[in-house]
Amino acid sequence: MTAAHEPDDEDLTARLVAFVGALRSKGIPAGTSETVDAAAVIDVLGLANRALLREGLAAALVRRGGQRDVFDMTFDLFFPAGVGISEAALAAGDLELDDLRDLLAMALADGDLRTLEQIAELAVDLLGEVGLPDTNTAGWSAYQTLERLRPQTLIAQILEQRGQGGSGGQGQNGLQGTSQFTDRLEREELRQAIERFRQMVQAEARRRTAEVRGREVVTRHAVRPGHDRIDFLSANRQQLEELRRTVQPLARRLATRLAARRRKNRRDRIDIRRTLRRSMGTGGVPIRPVYAKPNPARPELVLLCDVSGSVAGFSGFTMHLVQALSGQFSKVRVFAFVNAMDEVTDLVDLDETDLAGRIAREAHITKWHTSSDYGEAFADFAELFLDSVGPRTCVLILGDARNNNQDPNLGALHEIAQRSRRTFWLNPEHAMRWGLGDSVATEYAEVVQMHECCNVDQLTHFVSRLLPV
Amino acid sequence: MRRIVQHDRHRVVEAEWSESGASHESVAGDTHPSERNVVAVSLPIGQTVPDQLRLETDLTLDAELLHGMIVGMTVTFASPTDAKQRLARAGYLASDAVATTVFLAATLGKPLLVEGPAGVGKTALAQAVAEATRSDHEGAELIRLQCYEGVDEARALYEWNHAKQLLRITAGREESWDEARTDIFSEEFLLPRPLLQAIRRDDPTVLLIDEVDKADVEIEGLLLEVLGDFQVTVPELGTVTATQRPFVVLTSNATRELSEALRRRCLFLHVDFPDAELEADIVRLKVANLDKTLADSVVRVVNALRAMPLRKSPSVAETIDWARTLLALGADILDDDVVQETLGVILKHRDDVEKATAKLDLNTVLGGGSDDQASGA
Numbered sequence: 001m002t003a004a005h006e007p008d009d010e011d012l013t014a015r016l017v018a019f020v021g022a023l024r025s026k027g028i029p030a031g032t033s034e035t036v037d038a039a040a041v042i043d044v045l046g047l048a049n050r051a052l053l054r055e056g057l058a059a060a061l062v063r064r065g066g067q068r069d070v071f072d073m074t075f076d077l078f079f080p081a082g083v084g085i086s087e088a089a090l091a092a093g094d095l096e097l098d099d100l101r102d103l104l105a106m107a108l109a110d111g112d113l114r115t116l117e118q119i120a121e122l123a124v125d126l127l128g129e130v131g132l133p134d135t136n137t138a139g140w141s142a143y144q145t146l147e148r149l150r151p152q153t154l155i156a157q158i159l160e161q162r163g164q165g166g167s168g169g170q171g172q173n174g175l176q177g178t179s180q181f182t183d184r185l186e187r188e189e190l191r192q193a194i195e196r197f198r199q200m201v202q203a204e205a206r207r208r209t210a211e212v213r214g215r216e217v218v219t220r221h222a223v224r225p226g227h228d229r230i231d232f233l234s235a236n237r238q239q240l241e242e243l244r245r246t247v248q249p250l251a252r253r254l255a256t257r258l259a260a261r262r263r264k265n266r267r268d269r270i271d272i273r274r275t276l277r278r279s280m281g282t283g284g285v286p287i288r289p290v291y292a293k294p295n296p297a298r299p300e301l302v303l304l305c306d307v308s309g310s311v312a313g314f315s316g317f318t319m320h321l322v323q324a325l326s327g328q329f330s331k332v333r334v335f336a337f338v339n340a341m342d343e344v345t346d347l348v349d350l351d352e353t354d355l356a357g358r359i360a361r362e363a364h365i366t367k368w369h370t371s372s373d374y375g376e377a378f379a380d381f382a383e384l385f386l387d388s389v390g391p392r393t394c395v396l397i398l399g400d401a402r403n404n405n406q407d408p409n410l411g412a413l414h415e416i417a418q419r420s421r422r423t424f425w426l427n428p429e430h431a432m433r434w435g436l437g438d439s440v441a442t443e444y445a446e447v448v449q450m451h452e453c454c455n456v457d458q459l460t461h462f463v464s465r466l467l468p469v
Numbered sequence: 470m471r472r473i474v475q476h477d478r479h480r481v482v483e484a485e486w487s488e489s490g491a492s493h494e495s496v497a498g499d500t501h502p503s504e505r506n507v508v509a510v511s512l513p514i515g516q517t518v519p520d521q522l523r524l525e526t527d528l529t530l531d532a533e534l535l536h537g538m539i540v541g542m543t544v545t546f547a548s549p550t551d552a553k554q555r556l557a558r559a560g561y562l563a564s565d566a567v568a569t570t571v572f573l574a575a576t577l578g579k580p581l582l583v584e585g586p587a588g589v590g591k592t593a594l595a596q597a598v599a600e601a602t603r604s605d606h607e608g609a610e611l612i613r614l615q616c617y618e619g620v621d622e623a624r625a626l627y628e629w630n631h632a633k634q635l636l637r638i639t640a641g642r643e644e645s646w647d648e649a650r651t652d653i654f655s656e657e658f659l660l661p662r663p664l665l666q667a668i669r670r671d672d673p674t675v676l677l678i679d680e681v682d683k684a685d686v687e688i689e690g691l692l693l694e695v696l697g698d699f700q701v702t703v704p705e706l707g708t709v710t711a712t713q714r715p716f717v718v719l720t721s722n723a724t725r726e727l728s729e730a731l732r733r734r735c736l737f738l739h740v741d742f743p744d745a746e747l748e749a750d751i752v753r754l755k756v757a758n759l760d761k762t763l764a765d766s767v768v769r770v771v772n773a774l775r776a777m778p779l780r781k782s783p784s785v786a787e788t789i790d791w792a793r794t795l796l797a798l799g800a801d802i803l804d805d806d807v808v809q810e811t812l813g814v815i816l817k818h819r820d821d822v823e824k825a826t827a828k829l830d831l832n833t834v835l836g837g838g839s840d841d842q843a844s845g846a
Contacts, residue, residue, distance in 0.1 A: 033733055037577070044576050045549070045569070052549050055569040059736040065584050065723060068739060184830060185773045192776065245778065249723065256725045260686075351778060351824075 019078040022219045026070045027229045030061045050081060066227050073223045076203050077210045085125050104151060108193050109158045120200035123149055128205055138212050142205035151194045158190060228457040232314035232428040240313045244320060251324030257464040258328045298330040299394050299468050306399030307336045308372040312356040314428040315398045319348045333388050338365045339373035341380035375409030382412040389416060394468050395423040401441035408440045410447055417448050422468055426453040544602045544609055544673050544716040546572045561597030562751050570738040580696045580717035585740035587722055588784030595677035595718040602673055609673035614663035616684035622691060626701060628660045654705035664695050667715045674715035682721040689731050696734050745772055751785060756792040766803045767792050777828055783815040791815045
């Protein structure tokens with residue numbers, strides 16, 4: 001694949017700046033000094049080797065783990081390996097869908113990444129074209145390509161082929177144990193290879209679309225944001241799964257922060273009341289300050305989670321996070337509701353992938369209908385579980401406050417908030433949508449403090465800054 | 470001896486310069502520190518002095534006069550490929566990403582911040598860089614600062630040898646206080662700690678600041694000065710500036726967010742588990758007599774384990790340990806018994822072992838061993 005032209009200096013600088021701008025819009029905060037570093041990197045490495053350039057720019061522009069995916073996707077758009085379709089792919093000539101599937105099966109069986117990349121290119125070119133050419137609907141769709149190619153259906157076929165022809169190769173040392181044991185891994189390895197192929201197709205579709213529609217448009221819409229900026233409400237199953245995997249490291253980071261805050265709290269807090277009282281003896285001049293006694297008791301945490309469909313992802317993530325952080329609190333109790341409240345503390349387990357399903361099966365969270373009703377749930381809680389809230393308890397309510405036009409029952413919420421040390425409401429909806437439609441967020445926000453919590457970033461911020469320790 | 474350096478913006482800097490003084494101790498004179506750096510800050514770090522700054526023939530503008538601000542990196546590589554080859558010779562098989570970043574860190578003279586899970590060879594990288602530059606220089610020395618909660622200036626930078634100072638004061642009863650004072654705050658009574666040691670060395674140096682995330686936030690402020698300007702101020706002695714720029718590697722396990730200011734000064738490298746091919750090579754490099762097929766299967770199993778949701782995924786160090794164990798046991802092939810017995814080498818939590826056993830079907834196969842033989846045959 002050859003570049004269309006060697007960009008001159010002006011062009012390159014402008015492109016680098018545009019690239020950094022695109023990264024910023026995707027949540028990688030590269031500053032001017034990083035851009036200067038990146039320019040120095042280009043100067044040192046040259047443009048001859050794209051793989052090296054990618055690593056070099058990543059070293060200068062990316063500042064933390066977990067941003068690399070976003071960087072790679074944007075890099076592919078701004079420094080594409082070529083324009084249009086490559087010579088090699090053209091030379092392959094007219095292929096039918098079945099030929100392509102056969103080729104793919106072979107490449108997957110061999111684990112040959114270079115061939116996979118070429119097949120991805122061909123596949124997007126042959127199967128992925130959408131919209132009318134020369135209009136702003138034109139482009140290439142990875143979804144359409146993968147729907148037609150259906151690589152996941154190839155696994156059985158490849159395994160079968162290996163079973164016939166490949167057993168000799170696998171068991172070449174003549175001992176069956178080896179082939180048997182590692183064979184068990186094959187299905188999983190193939191699944192991973194197909195996942196990689198899927199990503200290649202997506203990258204290729206983005207590259208081709210960027211040629212027609214412009215890099216900025218594609219960056220804005222097609223480059224997925226990093227983990228910490230995925231919107232809880234619009235996240236799909238796969239993204240939620242990814243998020244669940246980040247819970248453990250995130251919890252570890254938050255735990256250090258909470259511990260640091262607790263250490264800081266231990267001293268340096270002046271007890272105003274007692275200082276003033278003592279200042280009476282010195283004519284009202286507070287000469288000797290009195291420091292507050294350290295409070296060794298860790299707070300208790302009570303979580304009230306709406307687990308109805310719309311916010312289940314957010315609630316699930318937060319329940320897992322709180323579970324992982326349970327060492328930081330003296331007691332954690334988790335309650336779930338849709339329109340009836342039930343305790344689910346024992347059901348929350350970090351290894352559980354389908355938390356919402358398990359809660360729905362094993363806990364009593366609905367009454368005679370299945371849509372969420374906050375008022376009813378709060379009334380339930382006030383009646384059954386109010387003794388779990390005490391002066392050391394911090395109550396977190398998770399939900400979008402969409403009450404399906406039922407009575408919000410502010411009184412019950414007020415009662416809970418009164419008994420607790422602090423009560424926070426974390427709302428996964430954007431603040432500008434609060435109070436619209438059947439949302440009673442604004443009414444609840446008058447009773448308890450409500451925080452917007454659309455993504456991991458905001459949740460992290462809340463836990464590390466506001467949560468009492 | 471007094472030298473005058475003229476800057477291109479016509480600002481004159483005067484510096485008292487003592488010829489006899491130790492080369493790295495330029496005592497803060499009467500000029501303000503910001504004035505003294507005037508020439509240096511207008512130059513890109515790591516470059517030699519351009520000709521237009523050499524104003525008069527006898528006023529040579531050497532690196533020391535500029536308080537070492539213009540210092541070259543002594544640890545250098547010719548290209549990313551060169552870095553890769555030399556690291557390999559030092560026993561560290563680097564991926565392209567690692568080799569490129571190491572090359573850039575050496576060329577651009579920036580510290581290298583390495584993050585990644587435990588056991589992927591972050592610390593080994595620093596050792597390998599020191600080793601790799603050994604052949605063509607006298608030998609790059611590795612100076613290591615291990616961070617922990619509560620590490621402070623006295624542990625990281627320098628400390629006065631109080632006991633020796635007291636001894637010195639008692640020994641010289643006759644002399645005046647002024648004499649004693651100038652004497653006890655001299656070189657002889659200074660205990661340099663890793664950061665100062667690295668800055669004072671004239672030979673190629675690799676400075677490893679290990680597990681920065683374990684240290685308190687305050688120590689980061691200290692590092693900013695050291696890594697930004699490569700100078701350390703000892704109030705009694707003056708500012709000590711590096712005559713050569715050490716190759717700095719910081720490692721972090723990301724238990725704490727490092728400050729933006731520190732991240733900004735570094736090139737960032739995220740080391741992850743290597744791909745299967747590279748890992749197999751690493752295993753065979755570290756465990757010499759290992760059969761190639763066995764190495765490949767070991768890596769495949771470890772990769773499969775990494776795809777599982779475990780509390781602690783096995784990293785490269787565990788893979789190597791496992792390979793060593795298998796070799797010691799004399800196992801030629803991986804079968805269920807061997808895997809079952811040695812799983813404890815790669816997985817360090819009991820529930821992880823249970824989960825892996827379930828996922829790899831170890832129990833079922835062990836239970837029905839004869840069935841399996843039959844179907845295999």
